[in-house]
Amino acid sequence: MHKEAAIREPLILGHKTYHDITVDVCKPIEDKAPRGWYVLFTIALIIAIYGVGCIMYLLGTGIGVWGINKTIGWAWDITNFVWWVGIGHAGTLISAVLLLFRQKWRMAINRSAEAMTIFAVFMAGTFPLIHMGRLWLGYWTMPIPNQFGSLWVNFNSPLLWDVFAISTYLSVSLVFWYIGLIPDFATLRDRVKRPIPKKMYSILSFGWSGRAKNWNRFEIVSLVLAGLSTPLVFSVHSIVSFDFATSVIPGWHTTIFPPYFVAGAVFSGFAMVQTLMLVIRKAFRLEAYIHTRHIEYMNIVIMVTGSIVGTAYITELFISWYSGVEYEAYAFLNRATGPYWWAYWSMMTCNVISPQLMWIKPLRRSLYFTFFISIVVNIGMWFERYVIIVTSIHRDYLPAAWSMHYPSHMDIGVYIGTIGIFFVFYLLFARFFPVLPIAELKTILKSSGESYKNAPDHHEHESNHSSHH
Amino acid sequence: MEFKITKNANLFTIILMALGIVCTIVGVVLEMGHDHGHHLPQRLSGNLLINSFFFFGIAIASLFFLALKYATETAWYVAIKRVIEGVAGFLPFGVGLLLITFAYITLNDGAHIYLWMDEEIVKHDEIIQGKAFYLSKTFFWIRTLVYVTIYLLYYWGFRKRSLLEDQVGGTELHYKNYKKGATFLVFFAVFSSTSAWDWIMSIDVHWFSTLFGWYVFSGMWCTAMIVMVILTLYLKRLGHLERVNENHIHDIGKWVFAISFLWSYLWFSQFMLIWFANIPEETTYFVTRIAHFKVLYFGMFLINFVFPMVLLMSRDAKRHSGLLIFVGLIVFFGHWMDTYIMVMGGSMGENASIGFMEIGLLLLILGLFVRVILTSLTKAPLDVKNHPYLEESIHHEV
Numbered sequence: 001m002h003k004e005a006a007i008r009e010p011l012i013l014g015h016k017t018y019h020d021i022t023v024d025v026c027k028p029i030e031d032k033a034p035r036g037w038y039v040l041f042t043i044a045l046i047i048a049i050y051g052v053g054c055i056m057y058l059l060g061t062g063i064g065v066w067g068i069n070k071t072i073g074w075a076w077d078i079t080n081f082v083w084w085v086g087i088g089h090a091g092t093l094i095s096a097v098l099l100l101f102r103q104k105w106r107m108a109i110n111r112s113a114e115a116m117t118i119f120a121v122f123m124a125g126t127f128p129l130i131h132m133g134r135l136w137l138g139y140w141t142m143p144i145p146n147q148f149g150s151l152w153v154n155f156n157s158p159l160l161w162d163v164f165a166i167s168t169y170l171s172v173s174l175v176f177w178y179i180g181l182i183p184d185f186a187t188l189r190d191r192v193k194r195p196i197p198k199k200m201y202s203i204l205s206f207g208w209s210g211r212a213k214n215w216n217r218f219e220i221v222s223l224v225l226a227g228l229s230t231p232l233v234f235s236v237h238s239i240v241s242f243d244f245a246t247s248v249i250p251g252w253h254t255t256i257f258p259p260y261f262v263a264g265a266v267f268s269g270f271a272m273v274q275t276l277m278l279v280i281r282k283a284f285r286l287e288a289y290i291h292t293r294h295i296e297y298m299n300i301v302i303m304v305t306g307s308i309v310g311t312a313y314i315t316e317l318f319i320s321w322y323s324g325v326e327y328e329a330y331a332f333l334n335r336a337t338g339p340y341w342w343a344y345w346s347m348m349t350c351n352v353i354s355p356q357l358m359w360i361k362p363l364r365r366s367l368y369f370t371f372f373i374s375i376v377v378n379i380g381m382w383f384e385r386y387v388i389i390v391t392s393i394h395r396d397y398l399p400a401a402w403s404m405h406y407p408s409h410m411d412i413g414v415y416i417g418t419i420g421i422f423f424v425f426y427l428l429f430a431r432f433f434p435v436l437p438i439a440e441l442k443t444i445l446k447s448s449g450e451s452y453k454n455a456p457d458h459h460e461h462e463s464n465h466s467s468h469h
Numbered sequence: 470m471e472f473k474i475t476k477n478a479n480l481f482t483i484i485l486m487a488l489g490i491v492c493t494i495v496g497v498v499l500e501m502g503h504d505h506g507h508h509l510p511q512r513l514s515g516n517l518l519i520n521s522f523f524f525f526g527i528a529i530a531s532l533f534f535l536a537l538k539y540a541t542e543t544a545w546y547v548a549i550k551r552v553i554e555g556v557a558g559f560l561p562f563g564v565g566l567l568l569i570t571f572a573y574i575t576l577n578d579g580a581h582i583y584l585w586m587d588e589e590i591v592k593h594d595e596i597i598q599g600k601a602f603y604l605s606k607t608f609f610w611i612r613t614l615v616y617v618t619i620y621l622l623y624y625w626g627f628r629k630r631s632l633l634e635d636q637v638g639g640t641e642l643h644y645k646n647y648k649k650g651a652t653f654l655v656f657f658a659v660f661s662s663t664s665a666w667d668w669i670m671s672i673d674v675h676w677f678s679t680l681f682g683w684y685v686f687s688g689m690w691c692t693a694m695i696v697m698v699i700l701t702l703y704l705k706r707l708g709h710l711e712r713v714n715e716n717h718i719h720d721i722g723k724w725v726f727a728i729s730f731l732w733s734y735l736w737f738s739q740f741m742l743i744w745f746a747n748i749p750e751e752t753t754y755f756v757t758r759i760a761h762f763k764v765l766y767f768g769m770f771l772i773n774f775v776f777p778m779v780l781l782m783s784r785d786a787k788r789h790s791g792l793l794i795f796v797g798l799i800v801f802f803g804h805w806m807d808t809y810i811m812v813m814g815g816s817m818g819e820n821a822s823i824g825f826m827e828i829g830l831l832l833l834i835l836g837l838f839v840r841v842i843l844t845s846l847t848k849a850p851l852d853v854k855n856h857p858y859l860e861e862s863i864h865h866e867v
Contacts, residue, residue, distance in 0.1 A: 003864040005544060007640055007857045100723075102867070234734060246745040253746050256679035258738040311658055315679050322603065322666075323677040324596045325750065 003447070010450035011105055013288040018442050025184075025436045026191055028284040033431055036283060044423035051417010054410055055130055063133045065410040071403035072394050076411040077131045078243075079385040080418065083268070084124035085166065085240055086261075086381060089233060090269025091117025092173050095180070096229035099222075104444045105297050108290045111437045112280060112430070113273045114177040119425040120272070121170045123418040128162070130414070158242035165239040169232045176225045182208050183218065183439040234258075237265040244388065251331035251392030254319070260312035264381060267305035267351070270298050271377035276426065278371045280435055289436055292365050299364040302377060306355025309384075313352060331392055339404060340391045347387050350380020472709055472851050474843045482840040489833025496826025508820060510573075511581040515816050516826055517570040518582060520834040522668060523808045525563030526689030527696055527838075531556035532624055533657050534693060539627075539650025545720050547862035548712040551851045552701050554631060556693060558845025559838055560624045564617045566834065567668075571613060575606055582816045583609075584674045596675050604671055612667055616660045623653045631853070638855030661686040673815035676754045680739045685811075687732040691773070692804045694724045695797040700842065702790045709851050715788045716865045722787030729777035729800065736770060758814040761821065766810055772803035805831065 016024075058065055068075050091114040098106040129138045140150040141163045153160050185205035192198050208214060241261035244252035274295065281290040320328040335344045354376045358364040395402045429435075446452050500509045535553045538546045546553065579586030584597070585604040591597045597604065626649060634642045662682025670681045678684075698721040704710050743751045758766050780796045781787055813821040853859065 003861050005858045005861045007643075008542075231730075238734075238738065242742070245742050248746050248748060253742070253748070254679045255681075255739045255742050256683070257742070259680070259683060259735065307655070307658065311662070312679075315662060315682070319677050319679045322600050323750075324599045324675075 004453065006453075008448070009293045010453050011108070011289075011293070011448040012441070012445055013291055013450050015451040016288060016445065016449055018445065021441050021445065022187060022191075022438055024286065024288070025434045025438050025441075026188060028430075029188065029432060029434065030192065034283070037427065037431060041424070041427045044420050044427060047416060047420025048424045049420075051414060051420050054413030054417055055126075058130060058410055058414065059133070059135055063131060065408060067406050067408040067411050069403055069405070071396065071401050072390060072405045074393065075390055075405045076386075076407055076415055077127045079382065079389055080415050081124050081127035082240055082385045082389075083382050084120045084127070084418065084422075085236065086265035086268040086385075087272045087378075088117045088120035088124060088169075088173075088269065089237060089262070089265035090273050091115070091120075092169070092176070092229045092233050093266050093269065094273070095176055096226040097233060099226045100230060103297075104448055105294050107437055107440045107444060108294045109273055109277055109298070110440075111177075111180065111433075112276060112435045113269075114173060114180070115429045115433070116272060116276060116426065117173050117269075118170065118177060119422050119429075120269075121166065121173070122425070123422050125166060125170075126418060128159070158239060158246050161239045162243060165232075165236045169229075169236045172225065172229050172232055176222075176229060179218065179221055179225065180437055180440070181433065182206055183210070183214075184434040184437060186210065187438055188434065233266075234262055237261045244392075249392050249396070250320075250325070250327040251335070251388065254316055256312050256315055260309060263305045263308035263312070264351075264384060267302060267309055267355075268378060268381035270302050270305070271374040271381070274298055274302070274370055274374035275378070278367060278374070280430060284430075284435060286436060289441065292367070295367060295370050296365050299358045299370055299373075302373070303355045303358035303364070306351060306358075306377070310352035310355075313348070327397070330395075334395055335387060335391045338391065338395070340387065340394070343383050343387050344391065347380055347383040350376045351384060354380065472704070472707075472846050474840075474847060475707065478839075478843055482836045482843070485832050485836030485839070489829050489831070489836055492825045492829025493833060494829070496824055496829050499825060508817070510577045511816055512826060514570060514574045514577065514580040514582050515812050515821075516830045517566070517573065518668070519805075519808050519812045519827075520830050521563065521566035521570045522812075523689075523692070523805055524559060524834055524838045525567050526685075526808075527693045528557050528559040528563045529620055529657075529661075530686075530689040530693035531697065532560060532620065532627070533654070533661075533690065534697075535627060536623070536650040536653040536657070539646045540654055542647065542858075544858035544861035545717060545865045547853060547856045547858050548710065548717050548865070549697070549701050549721070550631065550853050550856070551846065551849060552697055552704065552710070554628060554849075555842050555846040556696050556700065557624055557627075558848075559841045561621060562837065562841050564621060567617070568613075571610070575610070582672055582812070585671060594674075604674070609667060612663065616664050619656050619660070623649065623656075632849055634856060635850065635854045640857055643857050669811050672812060673754055675750065676815075678739055678743070678751070678754070680735060684732075684735045684739055687728060687735050688804050688807055691725070691728040691732050692801060694721065694728055695801050695804075696842075697721055698725055698793050699797050699801075702794060704846075704851065706790075712852060712863050714865075716867050717862075718790070718793070719784070719787045719867055720865075722781060722793055725793070725797065725800075726777055726781045726787065729773060729781075732804075733770070733774035733778075736774070754815075757818060758810055761819050762810050762814060765806055766814075769803050769806040769810065773800055773807065776800055776803070 012021075063077075066075065066077065068077075091110075094106045094113045095110045098110075128141075129135055132138065132140075137150070141153065141160070142150075143153045143155075143160075144150045146152050182205055185201050186208035189198060189201035189205050192201060238258035238261065241257035245254060245257035247253055277290055277298075278295070281287055317332050320332040323329075335341075354373055357369075357373065363369050390405050394404060497509065497513065500506060500512055531553050535550070535557060537543075538550075538553075574580045574582055575586060578588070579590075581587070583604075584590050584594075585601070586606055586609075591601065602608070627646065630642050630646055630649075665682040665685035669685060670676070670678070698718070701710065701713060701718065701721060705713060740755060743755060776796055776799055780792060786792050809823075809827070856862075
């Protein structure tokens with residue numbers, strides 16, 4: 001049997017039974033939604049509708065309504081795309097990589113992080129599609145024979161690799177998330193009284209009966225999907241980084257991009273998970289399951305990935321000098337001291353300095369501070385992409401073509417709009433889906449639940465073993 | 470049961486070292502006769518650098534792994550903790566070998582390994598002049614000494630507290646290791662990259678790649694995991710490490726598998742991006758290597774990537790000692806080959822070949838490496854006591 005060291009902090013606080021877990025997680029779904037939910041949902045919906053309006057205007061008029069120009073053909077659109085894809089990394093990292101590392105604390109956050117991932121990838125996918133200007137020709141990104149009316153795709157282009165990488169990632173993440181939900185939907189199906197929700201959860205749970213055979217298959221599928229998703233966590237953001245790094249643009253073309261983008265994605269993804277979880281645990285009274293220790297673990301991940309990102313920034317800076325290539329050196333000098341210095345230093349402050357504060361234990365265990373830093377990191381990671389993209393191309397090899405990028409109302413509207421759409425999805429998820437994995441949490445109750453961990457028979461068990469040796 | 474070096478192991482390491490010395494001497498004599506001994510300092514220092522760096526890398530990566538386990542509060546590794554410390558026990562010797570190598574190279578004005586140490590060359594080279602502040606003998610030595618001093622201090626500290634924990638127990642030492650582990654990782658995060666630039670990347674003095682440090686680091690980490698798994702299986706075969714069961718072996722196997730992937734991923738990222746952008750200043754690195762070491766270079770990549778991927782994919786394989794040792798030994802030499810090409814590709818180039826000197830120095834330092842590790846294992850009981858996660862590690866099951 002698994003045994004957990006006495007000095008580890010329990011992961012489930014208080015005296016919870018199996019039944020308590022079911023009740024605690026199902027309650028927010030079964031009760032009427034609190035007023036706060038309606039307020040948040042309305043705000044998110046208004047922003048989302050505004051965003052959709054902006055997208056419609058953009059599609060009707062052309063992408064010239066954005067602030068882009070001949071020199072800066074990519075700006076907020078691709079920045080937002082990378083930002084959202086990055087956020088969409090945490091979910092699969094938590095569900096797959098942390099599963100392989102047997103991190104039990106991931107069970108407090110995996111469900112909602114996976115949901116966040118899926119919605120974030122939806123938002124990310126929006127940007128390349130609307131950047132095409134002709135949304136209805138989106139299928140041209142697929143390798144479909146010319147006879148169909150589209151054009152054969154360019155397999156040498158990393159943008160095409162993105163199409164494959166992101167659609168694979170989305171499919172696997174979606175399946176992984178859904179498989180985990182099935183037993184919990186079945187729990188809800190068996191509990192709800194009203195006929196329509198009962199019917200809905202019944203359909204969603206795919207006739208799950210809870211037999212040993214079901215669980216056996218469930219376990220096998222989970223492990224296979226975890227194995228499949230782990231390389232995907234690396235591949236998606238590596239390929240996103242290839243969009244830039246395969247070019248010959250100083251500031252874009254650098255070999256450290258793939259792993260550094262992956263680290264940055266996990267960094268921003270965890271920050272977003274923190275933002276969401278801190279609200280959910282309070283709103284749904286799940287403090288026993290998502291407590292200070294979980295927040296601390298996530299802050300440590302943020303600190304480590306932030307440090308990796310910081311090391312990569314400094315490596316790039318150093319090598320741009322060491323290389324002796326004038327253009328490389330200028331690209332970085334221009335970032336730090338050129339007209340976009342404010343973006344560069346915002347990025348440095350938010351991404352390099354702020355996560356280092358997590359070395360201080362009281363700070364990384366403070367919920368308010370964590371919430372603040374999680375927002376700061378998300379701002380910083382947006383600036384990182386903006387700095388990489390815009391400052392590298394706004395002054396290229398030809399000084400006559402140098403230019404500046406100023407965002408238009410449409411840039412801002414579409415970006416803010418996706419945040420609104422994201423929250424509409426997320427709030428619906430939180431309202432109707434179990435935000436914690438009920439079945440999985442039950443597997444750690446006996447080993448990591450506070451009342452079981454410190455129960456008297458536990459110590460007896462321990463002393464029995466030490467007498468053997 | 471205390472661990473003692475067996476007669477066979479004793480004989481084996483002595484034979485390795487003796488054979489190594491003989492081959493090296495033959496190699497040196499042959500090289501002296503060849504082309505008036507013109508290439509001797511370069512070839513000798515190149516070989517010294519390959520082997521001292523390769524085996525030093527294994528030791529420091531083991532120390533890194535130990536620090537990682539401390540900082541991440543891992544439990545399963547406790548059963549093999551002394552094995553990790555044993556491999557890290559080569560660190561003082563590795564540092565010694567590196568310093569001897571650097572001293573020899575410095576006294577020979579770079580020995581055509583570090584061209585930037587050669588004043589005649591620097592005089593006519595504007596690119597090197599541009600970074601002369603960083604690539605200068607004095608600053609190089611200051612950096613090197615800072616790296617190795619900090620590494621050694623951490624090594625001795627970890628070792629001291631580990632032995633002390635056996636006697637006093639409690640959680641104070643455990644939490645101290647947790648903190649020290651985290652701070653070691655900070656130093657290592659910086660030094661592993663910068664030392665790879667200083668010691669290896671500066672051989673191709675005009676070339677640069679931001680990923681290079683991480684790539685080198687992943688290679689040594691992978692080799693360290695291989696050494697750990699082979700050593701653990703060896704000790705088990707001798708009847709030691711009773712607490713270690715197939716679950717622990719499985720976990721080390723998973724690390725070998727995972728870090729092989731990490732290395733392959735970084736190799737691919739560096740290669741693909743440079744190949745794709747096709748900027749001559751950057752492609753020169755691969756162009757020279759493919760021109761002179763085509764089979765070895767791609768062979769090395771295939772061995773280090775495909776072997777672990779195909780053979781260690783399944784759960785059973787990672788619990789099968791024969792397979793782990795088979796794959797491990799081959800990939801071990803695959804990574805040695807990687808180091809060989811990193812050093813020789815940028816220095817000897819078309820004149821490089823694997824002869825008596827290459828084999829001799831490899832055997833000599835391999836023999837020393839095995840002997841030092843086995844000796845360091847005799848210095849402390851193989852089963853740790855009082856570690857707070859000991860019970861959790863004993864009950865480890867995957």
